[in-house]
Amino acid sequence: MSAILTSPPAARPHESPGLWMLAWRRLRHDRVGMLSLAIVVFFLGLMAASYFGLVASDWSKEKGVSYANPSFLAGQENLEARNMAERRAAVKAPPVDLSDVDPLAPRYKEWAERAAKIAVTEVKRSETLPFGGDKWGRDVLKKAIKGSEVSIFVGLASALLATFIGTVLGAFAGYWGGKVNDLLEWFYNIFTSIPYILLILAFAAVATATGKFGKGIVPIVLILSLTGWTGIYRLIRAEYIKHCNREYVKAAQAIGASNASRMFHHILPNVSHVALVQLSQYTVGFIKAEVILSFLGFGVPVDMVSWGTMLAEAQNELVIGKWWQLAAAGASMAVLVTAFSLLTDSLRDALDPKLK
């Protein structure tokens, strides 16, 4: 017996797989999970490509006529574009001759010469765009890609921040207990006793009135994460309470690991799967919330395009029969959110098979 114990183990051909490896193996056998993962990765790639200007960098160029038809509806009549063209033609028509009464008449010739020197290139606006155009003739497809960049980034960033806040606070409350726990529970009770949507709107009111939350997409990320940390806080706290008296933590204490090391180096990896599933769930929720807040005008600024601002524009377009902007924003969001929700379920199953 002792011989077995003392002899150094031979080179191990098979390292026993860890939690993440096992989870990945389980996930690989989950066809729905892998498909959703592929879709989510595709959208994330699109977001990155759009951010670095590889795709849709010219989304704001007005390439088509107003409300250009999608290519597959090329023949359909476009009243709005015709009205616009007529208005443009009317502007170009020679103005009424006022030279007999206008005191500036002698300078007409000089102006005409100067105007002739400025080269005006008339851009030919195309009648159709791949998935139609918006009011200003911008390509809806490119707009949706650019919009997904903003919407997904806001969703991810606020989910990461909320998960971070919730995990740190939950770790402290669960690990220390006592007074720390009481204080953090008090915070938790305060935040959860206010209906969630009112809490968001209250933060949004202060953010829009004072501008103290920063510029661009910073306010909405802060609003969503500062109001949304409570769910994960509760879960992580429960996990820490469960873990902090386990043997491996006692062992870590015995070899002199500090409190901080025990909290974040020993326990955290063992509860991180809970945080990951929550992160995924939060991203879905926050993407949906961003769309609604941007629609109401409390989200991303008006000069940025997100799925929410696209839907806000699309609201009035449907009545005049221009459905493509609504379809583009609504469908791309629905596909991503469906994939993300299914991925969340698969992740939960893969990481915690006992739950199934």
Added chain:
Amino acid sequence: MTAYVIRRIWQMIPTILGVILLIFILFNWVGGDPAQVLAGKISNPDQIANIRKQLGVDQPYWYQLWVFVKQVFTFDFGRSWSTNELVSHIILTRVGPTLTVMLPCLAITSTLAVLFAVMVAYVRGTVTDRGIMIVCTVAMSVSFLVYIIVFQWLFGFVLGWFPVQGWSESFWKNLTYYAPLPIMLAVFVGLAPELRLYRSFFLDEINQDYVRTARAKGVPEKKVMLKHVMRNALIPILTNLAILLPGIFVGSFLLEVFFSIPGLGREVVTAVNRSDFPVIKAVTVYLAIITMIINLLVDVLYKLVDPRVSFK
């Protein structure tokens, strides 16, 4: 029992004070001085000083906090900063329309969700079950905004079955003429997540020992589902309803905005747009208090429904 209720009310006090403090920090300290916003871009220093004095934001923080606490407990939040209407009047007149839409909506959604959940749980594991679950997941992924825009356009504009938007003075006309489309929308959107959740509650109960016992002694499956499983699954379902209940006071603010329903939700959105702090502060604080009271009532109800729950 009485001791339990008294202790719970006693425990509510620090939370209520915390909510007051949070709102105060948010609006009076971070929000700071909205005089500039209210006076507009063209304004002289005198005007701003005057507004500051009127709003009381030139006072030290401890005094402002005292004023705020007094406002909460005397139900007197003064007047709206933008319309000069009494805040208490705003809240009292806007609650009616919100509840006209949200109460029927909550009742219909929960009834339908429980019924469908029992049916889906009954055929659990079959293609029908999986199909319905996939439909629910997809339905939940479409933004509420898209549903509203499409339904309003389809049923209000194209088919003309319902008015596109509007509200009247008469309760019956509102309930039978203006409210049906918003209610239908809210039910349609609320059904999928509730159905999924309640199905999981039923499935949790189906694997319990008492169900096996009931089956073993020959109780027909339908009776097992409707009598044994249903009664026990109703406990988490009631908890979920209790969580949803405080939300009906703000209503679905999106529906109110789209359908021009003069409810509390739309009022809050307008107030956020106008930086009308007193309205938001009042609504937030009172709804937090209502939420706490509802939670207490639900916990007491538990004891009546489920004798296993003990007051500790």
